[in-house]
Amino acid sequence: RALVYILEEDEDEEEEEEEVSEDKFCFNRECHHDFTRESNYRPGWRLRNGDFADLCNRCASAYEQGKFCEIFHQRASGWTCCESCGKRIHCGCIVSASAFMLLDAGGIECLTCARKKVSMGPNLRPPPSFPFQSPIAEKFKDLSIEWRSSIRSYRPPNLSSPSILQCALQYRGDGYEFNQPTSRDKATAYSTETQRGMNDLVGKLMSVNSNNHTSSILYNQKAGPNCKAPTCPNGNAYHPPISFKEGPLGAQRVFPVTTPTETTGHLGLGGRYLWHKANSSQLSHLHNDLNSGADSPLENKSGNIGTHLDTPGKYQVVPRYSPKVPYKDQVNESVSVVTPLFEKILSVSDAGRVGRMVLPKKCAEAFLPQISHTDGVPLTIHDSRGKEWTFQFRFWVNSNSRMYFLEGVTPCIQSMQLQAGDTVIFSRVDPERKLILGFRKASDAQSSVQETDLNNNRESCTKVDAEPIDMHSTMGKKKSSMTTTRSKRQKIEKGDISEMKLTWEEAQGFILPPPNLTPSIITIEGIEFEEYEDAPIIGKPNTGFGSTCSANRNLLAEQDDEEAKDEAEGLLMSPNSTSKHPRHRNGCVCIVCIQSPSGTSPKHGRRCSCTVCDTVRRRRATLLLRKNKKKQIEIESKAHKELESLNSDEELDQSANNSGNTSKNHEQRHVPPSKAQIDLNFQPEKDEESPPRSNTMTKDKSLRHDETSFNPS
DNA sequence: TCACTGCATGGCT
């Protein structure tokens, strides 16, 4: 907390400075072209506050061509030669901050040379041909400036291990509020702006974390409290265990990063999604200071005053994307270190048959190759078993933005047996620098959440509104229906499976028939099925529904309360269902929709006993029975008519012959000959459809729907 | 008829 308030203090000062620095001139001091009345300025390098430097066309062109420093900073200090090719790089300048990498042994290397040594990974900035966005790196470099300004002299002697920062970040990431202290805290903080205060802070962080986040420490075993962290011979050296840049678990030791061109072409992390200011920023300061030494390549000489602290809510990993659970094989004891990059909870779309997994934009831009064409690039990812998958990493242009997704994930997802609600975890293996795709089943997340809840430590990350899913409140209102669906999805995303489970059980109760209804028993293939003619509509009790058949729920979608039924369908959707058929409604579990993409996995067998198949069989049998019954009735009816007409003719004849004997004929009329034995008062429709009468239409429609939706074949 | 594709839409952050 001491750290927090120190930083907040700096933030205030810097905000003031930033206001002063605003102008309408070209950001390049050497140019300072006045475009106050112009609008044709262009974005240049990214500023520390997340904005971009406004440059005139000339300067922007120079920047985009990577010649800005050559042109404008030729006389400035800080030029260093690439250790490999000797190319001069203007180090220590924000403009070129992304154009080089710091070497373990000291010195720098231009990206062109670095790319030859890097096959993959966000930390070691690869070349434009296979670039990774790492604007976070810049952020943390930037943040180091503020950190030093506040606690420049502090360097805890025994806290060089990155685990401290990881612990701290984990502690922070799990919901501890640093940015909203009580006044008492604040007073304490200000009074302890000392090294002891910092020790307390770090010690506290470690203490809490070690008590409550064993997993997070295990997450990076090499960097754990008891590990022997590699000592950096150079403060700027690459430090594998702390290599990953972000995440509540991760230390933010980061390295170059984006070239100017890349940055402009690929906007990188706006920060809003991944980072929140108050948490990672301070800790990243701490981290930078602890691990990178006093100097930073961004010991900035530019006029940029803004800091990441200027924008509340910025630089924290959004929980749903930050890796949360240790990956099983994260640390290969001998060599490899697995660095979680980000994770994604699979949506229905992601896990569906379309085979496209939407990626969080910020994460995609931060950790995956830069792509400039919508066709994207193939991306090879290994799963946890070492199997290699190649996806197409692409994007769509969407509302002046991009929507990133992986294409062709279905086989992989099926291989991992993942469903909507499960989580895929993108990680990187060092030093191989392979991308690997781990996963966490929703059921695992549940236990994880429970565990952390016990620790009372993840509340702000995982706690969601405990509003029960009120089916009634969603009736007929698309918006509320959607809201509930979203809410439900969020519950899944946040791992609140326990609530979902409860709701599911409640939903099971919804589809149970009312006790006052007696089912008709139908035996199909030796199995007895109960068929209710007036089963309840989910969320709308006591309303005729046809049957519990899921297809009938689809039928109801055609009626007034379709939205509520959608909701019910969504709620009832089997976790094993894959995706929706394009023409089926949300949560449809018809035989079409539950089938996996064609050819990719076995379809339901003829003797499959799943609910849907049972339903299909039952409906088929019902249809058949009724069809036969109707046919029989028609035949009988026809026979009766013929008989009647025959009798009528006979009667006429008799009447003609014996006009006085009417009473006898009348009697004959009411006592048909035994040959026919047909009740002339028989009304096929009425008999067949009673009881319940009110449901006639529903059932008819239901049958039709069954025929179309389930397509039994 | 259905899988695939790419864009559009709209709730949500």
Added chain:
DNA sequence: AAGCCATGCAGTG
């Protein structure tokens, strides 16, 4: 208000 992103949907083969 802007942007993200889950999902819908129309066009195409």
